[in-house]
Amino acid sequence: MKDYRNFLKEYDGPPIRIMEVCGTHTASIAHSGIVSLISSKIQLISGPGCPVCVTVTEYIDRLITLSLTPDMVVVTFGDMIRVSGSRQSLQDVRSEGGQVRMVYSPLDMISLALAEPGKTFVFAAIGFETTTAVYAALMDGIVHAGIANIRILTSLKTMPRVIEWVCSMQGGIDGFLAPGHVSVITGSDLFVPLAEKYHVPFAVAGFEGEQILIALYALVKMISHGEGKVMNLYPSAVTAGGNKTAQRMIETYFEPCDAAWRGMGIIPDSGMMLRSEYLKYDAGSRDLFSDHSHHPACLCAKVITGAQKPQECPLFGTLCTPDKPQGACMVSTEGSCYSYFVNRRNA
Amino acid sequence: MRITMAHGSGGKATTELISSIFARYFDNPILAKMEDAAVVPGAARLAVTTDSFVVTPLFFAGGDIGKLAVCGTVNDLAMSGATPMYLTCGFILEEGVEVADLERIVFSMAETAKVAGVLIVAGDTKVIEGKGGLYINTAGVGFLPEGDFEVSSSFCGDGDVILLSGTLGDHHATVLSARMGIENTIKSDCAPLHGMVSALLKENIRVRAMRDVTRGGLATVLHEFAVASGKCLQIQEDQIPVTAQVQGLCGILGLDPLYMANEGKMVAVVAKEDAPRALECIRNSPYGQDAAIIGEVVSGDEGTLLLHTRTGGIRMLTELYGEGLPRIC
Numbered sequence: 176m177k178d179y180r181n182f183l184k185e186y187d188g189p190p191i192r193i194m195e196v197c198g199t200h201t202a203s204i205a206h207s208g209i210v211s212l213i214s215s216k217i218q219l220i221s222g223p224g225c226p227v228c229v230t231v232t233e234y235i236d237r238l239i240t241l242s243l244t245p246d247m248v249v250v251t252f253g254d255m256i257r258v259s260g261s262r263q264s265l266q267d268v269r270s271e272g273g274q275v276r277m278v279y280s281p282l283d284m285i286s287l288a289l290a291e292p293g294k295t296f297v298f299a300a301i302g303f304e305t306t307t308a309v310y311a312a313l314m315d316g317i318v319h320a321g322i323a324n325i326r327i328l329t330s331l332k333t334m335p336r337v338i339e340w341v342c343s344m345q346g347g348i349d350g351f352l353a354p355g356h357v358s359v360i361t362g363s364d365l366f367v368p369l370a371e372k373y374h375v376p377f378a379v380a381g382f383e384g385e386q387i388l389i390a391l392y393a394l395v396k397m398i399s400h401g402e403g404k405v406m407n408l409y410p411s412a413v414t415a416g417g418n419k420t421a422q423r424m425i426e427t428y429f430e431p432c433d434a435a436w437r438g439m440g441i442i443p444d445s446g447m448m449l450r451s452e453y454l455k456y457d458a459g460s461r462d463l464f465s466d467h468s469h470h471p472a473c474l475c476a477k478v479i480t481g482a483q484k485p486q487e488c489p490l491f492g493t494l495c496t497p498d499k500p501q502g503a504c505m506v507s508t509e510g511s512c513y514s515y516f517v518n519r520r521n522a
Numbered sequence: 523m524r525i526t527m528a529h530g531s532g533g534k535a536t537t538e539l540i541s542s543i544f545a546r547y548f549d550n551p552i553l554a555k556m557e558d559a560a561v562v563p564g565a566a567r568l569a570v571t572t573d574s575f576v577v578t579p580l581f582f583a584g585g586d587i588g589k590l591a592v593c594g595t596v597n598d599l600a601m602s603g604a605t606p607m608y609l610t611c612g613f614i615l616e617e618g619v620e621v622a623d624l625e626r627i628v629f630s631m632a633e634t635a636k637v638a639g640v641l642i643v644a645g646d647t648k649v650i651e652g653k654g655g656l657y658i659n660t661a662g663v664g665f666l667p668e669g670d671f672e673v674s675s676s677f678c679g680d681g682d683v684i685l686l687s688g689t690l691g692d693h694h695a696t697v698l699s700a701r702m703g704i705e706n707t708i709k710s711d712c713a714p715l716h717g718m719v720s721a722l723l724k725e726n727i728r729v730r731a732m733r734d735v736t737r738g739g740l741a742t743v744l745h746e747f748a749v750a751s752g753k754c755l756q757i758q759e760d761q762i763p764v765t766a767q768v769q770g771l772c773g774i775l776g777l778d779p780l781y782m783a784n785e786g787k788m789v790a791v792v793a794k795e796d797a798p799r800a801l802e803c804i805r806n807s808p809y810g811q812d813a814a815i816i817g818e819v820v821s822g823d824e825g826t827l828l829l830h831t832r833t834g835g836i837r838m839l840t841e842l843y844g845e846g847l848p849r850i851c
Contacts, residue, residue, distance in 0.1 A: 180834070199776070206778065208835020279702050279775065384833025497843035508776070517840050 179392040186214040186395060192347060193217065193394055194481055196338060197354035198225035198509025199382055205518035207384030209391075217395060220481035221511030223337050223436060224354055226301045227254045228479055228503040228510045231435045231466035234301075234330045235260030241297050241328065241458060242273035248291075249275045250284055251299035254507045257500060261467040281306075281313045288325045297458045300327040305356040307331050307429060307447055308421040314428040314453065326458035329448050332434055335365055336445035340436075341480060342373040348481060350394040352387070353377040355409055360425075362417025363407040374403035381409045428453055435464040437503060438476015468502065470494070475502035478511055485515040492516060525619040530649025539647065543625050547632035548642040552608075560643035562608055565665035569604035571595060572661035580623065580656055582700045584692075584709030585785070587658060588627035592634040593714050593785055595662040597734040600716040601788065603671050603723060604664030609635065610644040612659040616652025624656065631658075638714035667723065677730040678751035682819040683797035685790045687718060687804050688812040689763040690740055691782035695771050708767050711809070713786030718807040727800045728793035735789055739781040741827065741839040743789055749825045757817030759832045780829070781842045791819065 195201055201221045204210070210219065223229050239260055242249040249265065256265045256277060269275045274294075276287070281298055288296050300310050310327065317325050334357050341348060353366055358379045366377040376397035380390035390408050397404065407413055425447070434446025441464055449457045468475065473495070474488035485491050485504065495501040497513055504512035528535040545553065552560050575591040585593075592609065599606040611631065615624070635642055640662070692711040699706055715734060722729055731751075733743045740762070748755045764772075764779045772779055786809050792800045797815055804810040827839045 202776070206831070206837060207833040208829070208831045208837040209833070211836040212834060279698075283702075384831060384835065388833065513843075517843060518837055 179388055180212065183213040183217065183388065183392055183395065186216055188216065188399060191217050191349050191395060191398055192220055192481070193350045193352060193391065194220045194222040194341065194348045195352040196222040196224040196334065197352070197356060198228075198507065199356060200352055200354070200380070200387065201225065201511055201514050202509050203382045203384065204387060205514045207387065209384060209387055212388065213391065217391065220348065221478070221514065222341060222481060223439070223479045224303070225504070225507050225509040225511070226303060226306065226332065227258055227507040228475065229332060229436045230258065230301055230330050230503065231437050231464065232259070232261045232468070233465040234328070234463045235264070237459060237463055238265060238297075238299055238328060239263060239268050239273065242268055242275050246294050247274060248287075248294050248296050249273070249299060250278055250287065250296050251275065252279070253277050255299050255301065257506045258503045259501070281309050282316065284313060284325055285316050285320070285322065288322050292324060295324045295326060297326045297328055300329045300331060303332050303334055303354070303357050304360045304425070307425050308360055308418075311421070311424040311428045314456065315424065317456065318453070326456055327449070328458040329460040330434070330463065331429065331447040332436070333431070333445055333447060334361070335369060336442050337436060337439070338366070339369055340439060340442050342369060342375060344480060344482075348375065349398045350376045350378070352390055352394065353379045353405070355380055355382060355413065358409070358413040358417070360418050360421050362415050363405055363413050364415045365417070366405045370403045370405050374401075376402055377405045379405070379407045379409050379413050381412070435466060437466055438479055470501040473502040475504045475512070478504050485512040488512070523621040524617075525615045525621060525624065525649055526617055527649050527651070530615070530647060536647065543621075543628050544645055544647070547628045548635070548645070550641045550643070552641060552643045553645075560608070560610075562643060566668065567666040569599050569602040569664040569666055570662070571598040572659065573598060574657065574659040576657050577697065579697075579700050580627065582696050582710055584696060585712035586627055586630050587656065588629075588631035589634045589712050590785055591658040591660045592631050592638060592640070593712050594736070595660040596638045596640060596714045596716055597788070599662050599664035600714075600719040601673075601732045601734055602664070602666070603673055603719065603729075603732070604666045605720065606638060606640045606662055606664045606716050608643045608663045609640050610661045611642055612646040613648070614657040615647065615649050616655040617649060618652070618654035619656050620654075627656070634714065638716055671723075673729055673732050675731045675733070675747040675750035678747050678753050678755070678791045678819045679730065680753065680819060680821045681794045682730055682791050683794050683815055684744070684755065684757060684817040684819070685792065685797065685800055685804060686735075686740065686762065686814055686816045687715070687788045687790075687810045688786070689765050689768065690735070690784060690787065691764060691768040691772065691777075691779040693785040694782035695768045698775070699771065704771070706767055706771065708765070708771065711784055711786035713809040715786060715788050715809065718788065718804055718810050721803045721807045722790065722800060725799055725803050727796045727803065729790055730793070731791040733789055735784045735787045737783045738842040739779070739783060740789060741780040742841040745827045745839060745841045747791065748827045751819070752824045753819045753821065754823035754826050754828065755817060755819055756828045756830065758830050761814055761816045763812045763814050780839065794818075
């Protein structure tokens with residue numbers, strides 16, 4: 176381990192830009208103080224893997240409308256409550272009578288719905304492949320129990336297309352710390368076509384500080400040798416083919432669709448929505464594409480794609496803080512701005 | 523039987539509630555006089571504090587809202603170096619509270635007050651419309667030792683040592699598990715800490731600052747110390763005690779024990795030479811067996827809190843941002 180550490184600390188080759196795609200990696204890199212352990216020539220960039228951060232404002236506006244509809248209750252993860260739509264956040268409308276509740280698991284919806292049959296509960300279903308598997312389990316529960324008062328509003332994303340979008344941008348990401356949780360579901364082979372096409376290496380890693388360091392070492396080595404391949408360094412949880420049961424469950428209830436990403440626009444086939452036979456459970460998710468940042472100077476979009484660093488945004492740390500976030504990246508604990516602000520990641 | 527608006531009317535139902543529950547369990551000569559105000563002996567210098575408790579659920583592994591309401595105020599008094607003496611308690615009950623639940627909570631308060639050596643000398647009950655919620659306010663008075671003894675977060679100085687009295691996150695994890703219906707054996711650490719503090723003072727440990735580590739967690743408390751003293755506080759992640767169960771829950775839910783609430787833990791900054799004795803003192807006190815030395819105060823980097831991570835990196839810690847967890851105490 177010491178050799179890896181010395182190598183990363185003393186690296187003095189050409190500057191390298193590595194993107195960690197998963198929000199949990201962003202948080203873990205900050206928590207472990209990884210930046211203090213690697214050479215300043217290795218730059219870590221947080222990618223579009225925080226589901227809250229990539230959600231467009233029209234989706235949040237739709238949730239707000241639903242929360243103000245009589246006998247409707249919007250149910251969500253905590254982070255979403257504070258994210259602004261085009262004008263307001265769910266937290267704002269809650270004080271104006273909007274019905275919004277927070278849960279830690281989508282499966283809590285079933286007990287909520289059974290307890291209050293006179294109300295319709297709408298879950299704010301955001302997330303990537305990992306969370307989509309949980310929504311599939313929720314759908315399975317609803318369908319089999321015949322529960323009529325649950326809907327979901329989906330803004331589900333999938334990884335490969337957005338990573339390809341980043342690869343195709345000018346600005347150059349030299350290697351990817353591949354999303355660990357997503358890979359558990361999809362398998363590490365998902366990234367092979369991208370690695371080959373764009374000739375960039377991917378390392379699938381766990382979330383402990385030590386595991387991340389090993390993955391960074393592997394990436395720097397592969398980048399130095401010009402290797403565009405996928406290395407699975409998280410074999411205890413990730414297989415080449417992924418979790419087939421979860422994949423089948425997702426396919427039962429969801430199908431690919433175009434999706435809008437904050438700051439990136441619409442990326443074809445980069446999302447998931449309910450299959451047509453289950454659309455009666457949908458709360459109006461189709462075509463929620465419009466995106467108007469709360470503050471015109473907010474650089475969330477550029478931060479998410481690695482084009483600019485959080486501290487390069489004119490709002491960072493002044494007008495935009497975790498107490499008064501202007502953009503989604505400052506709201507979520509997995510957001511890059513939040514992470515930089517709270518942990519002074521560049522310190 | 524359930525609480526109704528009549529129990530808050532000030533009439534017969536109120537009197538019955540007071541005599542059958544509050545006076546019965548809190549029984550002491552001062553309260554027994556049932557006057558408008560309790561008259562008590564005092565000291566030259568007093569510590570006075572108040573706190574309100576709104577936790578849901580009312581009962582959780584290792585405690586309940588009543589135990590919490592006594593410990594919270596006792597601990598606030600103790601952290602000033604005072605010996606907690608008297609508490610008052612105000613109940614706000616929503617219609618529909620089960621009288622049996624209220625009795626259980628009052629009994630628990632009485633038992634905890636005995637352990638903490640305080641008398642509950644005055645009280646009040648109001649009933650409001652609602653759905654069976656129960657809220658408690660306690661105020662407390664403590665006697666400070668003679669002389670000019672004082673602790674303050676601004677007294678932290680170069681070379682001082684930081685001690686933590688036990689594992690982090692237990693209360694927070696317990697309440698969260700109860701709300702999420704997660705079964706585990708995690709228990710709230712809710713406990714009175716006056717014994718620990720009096721042991722430190724009896725041993726003449728030079729204590730600079732003390733704080734119970736409640737909402738906001740250890741990082742928020744130590745960040746405040748760093749800012750108030752203008753010093754740099756450095757702590758070692760691998761020295762900070764966290765149980766495997768709490769660590770596991772944090773891993774699953776993405777929580778950080780450094781920012782989680784506790785109800786029976788304190789942090790003390792003491793003179794370096796006194797640190798080994800202080801550690802022994804805390805470890806020999808009730809609720810202090812897992813105490814550890816977790817860091818030190820150094821000069822430079824004014825007003826910052828640095829964590830040396832298990833991975834070997836350095837992470838700068840700020841105070842807690844955002845909600846944490848609502849209604850945890």
